[in-house]
Amino acid sequence: MSRLLKGELLKTATTRSGYAFLLGVVAFGVLNAVVVAAASGDLDEVAEKQEAFAGLPVLLMLWGLVGAAGEYRHRTAAPAALVSGRDRGTVLLSRIAAYALTALVIGVLSVAASTAVAVPLLRDDPGPGLTSAQIASVAAGNLAAFVLSAIMGAAIGAMVRVPVVGVVVLLVVNFAVLPLIAGVAESAADLSPFGAAAILTRSTHNTTLSVGTAALVVAAWAVALAIVSVASERRRDLA
Template sequence: MGAVIARLTRAEWTKLLTTRVWIGLLLGSCVLVGGFAALFTGFAGSSGGGPDGQGLPAIGTADFEQLALGVSANATVLFVVLGIIGTTQEYRHRTATPTFLTSPHRGRVVVAKLLAYLVAAVPMALLVIAVDVLVVTVYAGARGAAPSLSGDNLRVLAGAWAALVIYAVIGVGVGALVRNQVGAIVGVLVYLFVVETIVQAIPAINSAYKWLPGGALEAMTATFGQTDLLSAWQGGLVLLSYGLVAAVLGTLLAVRRDVV
């Protein structure tokens, strides 16, 4: 069984590398993170930029360094899209049938996809984080205080890296659950940018935010104005649980549903 999954995983890497989707999403992630890092550093120390009229932390402070290095976690939205496309393209391009005929054990196919995108996300996440570190180090250094890469700053970077990888796995699971590529991507975007924002804004339910993927992500990296969060390791476990649930449910449904 291990040899079969290894063969299927290599096949998934071949599919991934023979398309330009991963290049576009990786470049988009780097541009997104680099742009936000530059903006955050450029406006650091300004007044009135935060909640309740608070300004952005000044360069050289621990808050600035952690928040600036945590910007790399913004690319999670593109990593989850990468995972979704990796699964749903089989149905969109009508290649699911030959794929499942090649390996009738559908569960192994989904497991191979999970492993392939998990491993592929590792170096991609490292590159995104490197862009964040480079921009912040150069720009903040030019303004008088480059951040150190140790202590809490290193924890933030490690948390962002883990989150990017986990979100790619979540994307594979969501794609296996929904199968419709546009529907899955739109649904994820609505959840991330609308549902979680609404939960945060309603006092009666905002305590639940810390248990959602967004709250877990902030706990793993850094947050601006959000105090009711889990610890970093608890946030990591919560986000990992979401990834495992998405993977298990996606595998189970792929096994049981007909290919259309």
């Protein structure tokens, strides 16, 4: 592991905002498990039961956005590039990788917590029980969505550079614009990073995309945003 990546990992793992988002992601996972498994009545379909394990990847996107944009707000991005002696795009790429790795750790903790709560609560529900493979599939989907969402957030943050603006736009798109699009064309909403991530985490079902296709869609968005952000970082002033 390079010293540059170690330094970025240290920053992502020790900031107060990181701990706040960790608590938020885990708390949502537990709350969702309780609400879906215990307060939604009898669940007799596999897809309905899998919703009890769903996470909220948009929180990891917000975390990556706030953290990456904060580097410019607090004017720490320029010193990081100067001290490392590497070009600005490489520094940003290491930062994005650090958020991805830290998001994986957060995801593992969230999945473990939600699974520990959901499994016993679902035990007495009618219909077929979830197999270990089905639970593992949901867990893998959540982890993938968390990691890819953190990558997208960090990439967007590097391009926007203003945390408040990025957060407001992201929330408006996710909670206001996307539902309107879904009402007109569900397939278009499913192709967005938010809609595909929801399918990947199993927080929604009976959609126009399969879970596998949704994973490819989210990955494509993450790669595209990372490439654009690194390319734009190399072309503009870092200050």
